[in-house]
Structures are given as structure tokens and as C-alpha cells.
Amino acid sequence: MRGEARRRAELVAVGAALERQGLVRGGEGNLSCRLDGGWMVLTPRGVRKGRLMPSALLRVSLHEPLPPAASSEVALHLEVYRRVPDAGAIVHAHPPAVLALSLGWPDNPAPNVGLLPEGEAVLGAVGLVPALAPGSAELAVAAAATLVSTPVAVMLNHGAVATGLTPLQALERLELVELLARLELARRGRDPEAFSV
Numbered sequence: 001m002r003g004e005a006r007r008r009a010e011l012v013a014v015g016a017a018l019e020r021q022g023l024v025r026g027g028e029g030n031l032s033c034r035l036d037g038g039w040m041v042l043t044p045r046g047v048r049k050g051r052l053m054p055s056a057l058l059r060v061s062l063h064e065p066l067p068p069a070a071s072s073e074v075a076l077h078l079e080v081y082r083r084v085p086d087a088g089a090i091v092h093a094h095p096p097a098v099l100a101l102s103l104g105w106p107d108n109p110a111p112n113v114g115l116l117p118e119g120e121a122v123l124g125a126v127g128l129v130p131a132l133a134p135g136s137a138e139l140a141v142a143a144a145a146t147l148v149s150t151p152v153a154v155m156l157n158h159g160a161v162a163t164g165l166t167p168l169q170a171l172e173r174l175e176l177v178e179l180l181a182r183l184e185l186a187r188r189g190r191d192p193e194a195f196s197v
């Protein structure tokens, strides 16, 4: 399958970057990459994202029954690939400053893209997904509907999910959302270091 080995290596690198930056802890988060022919490569359930092995990533059909070892958020990945043709990769994490802001719902719970020029140029907007049960079909449908029009969505009281043409682009979008959230907390007089890991 063309490019699969490279995609697996990219997911491993992105997983390490997520953990290094404190955007996930323990087995949190999940990431995937779309492959040709209606397939994706997805992280298995519950593994540390900083210690992924290329061979341990799962190849999952977008159209067939799911393997039981797949990530708990496999429904979200499937739904996004089905609904968002431009999504080549998906990264879901629990960035601490994004989470801190989202707990302030309904008072401006999403990072403000206007705080940095890159915010508007790279992201345009940040979507908001209601607080729904992690791993549920309802969350998958709501997140996919949001990601049709924005490259990143904040999942209230949960975390954030980003799409990209590649895993690296999805990571960079997630990193930018976390930076914007930290700036927003600082703008509101909160110490963003209190939300770093």
C-alpha cells in the first residue's frame, strides 16, 4: 500500500511530540492517517502516544466491522474521514489550556484565533463540539459535522481534535490552538503555566 510505512512513521513521530509537549498524558489521545483504498492507520486503544511502534498501529477499513483493539475514539475517526474528504490525518488530544478554557463554558470556551496572525491564517476558526460521552456515536457525528467547516474543534470538557493533510499538519494545528488558549488565559489574568504539564 503506497506510502503506508511513511504514514506509520509520521504517526509515531507525532505521538512522541504530543507526549513531549504535555498535550496527552498516559494513554490519552488518538491519531490516525487516511490511506488509499478506503483504509486508515489508527493508534490502538490505551497505549502511550510517546511510545508507539509503527508495527503496532492498526490498519482499519472505513467500511467494515471494527477491530476490538482499535482506539476508543475509532468512531470519531471513521466519521470524520467519511464526512471530510480533505482530511488526510486526524489528531485528538487533551491539551491542558484548551481544556481549562472549555470548562468556562458558556463564557468564550474556545481559543480566540484573532490573538495571533497565524490563528486566522492557519485555522480561520475553531469549532465547538458539545460535551458528549467520549467514544460515543453522538460525539463522532457532532465532531465530524463541525470539522466539515473548521480544521480544529474543541470538544467541551474533553479536549480538541484537528485534521490535516498529513499527521504533522494536524499536530501543528493542535499546537497552535493550545498556544492560543494559553494566550487567552493570560489575557484573562490567569497563569497559563498553571495549566502546563
Ligand SMILES: [Zn+2]
Pocket: 029, 092, 093, 094, 134, 158, 159
Ligand atoms: Zn479524548
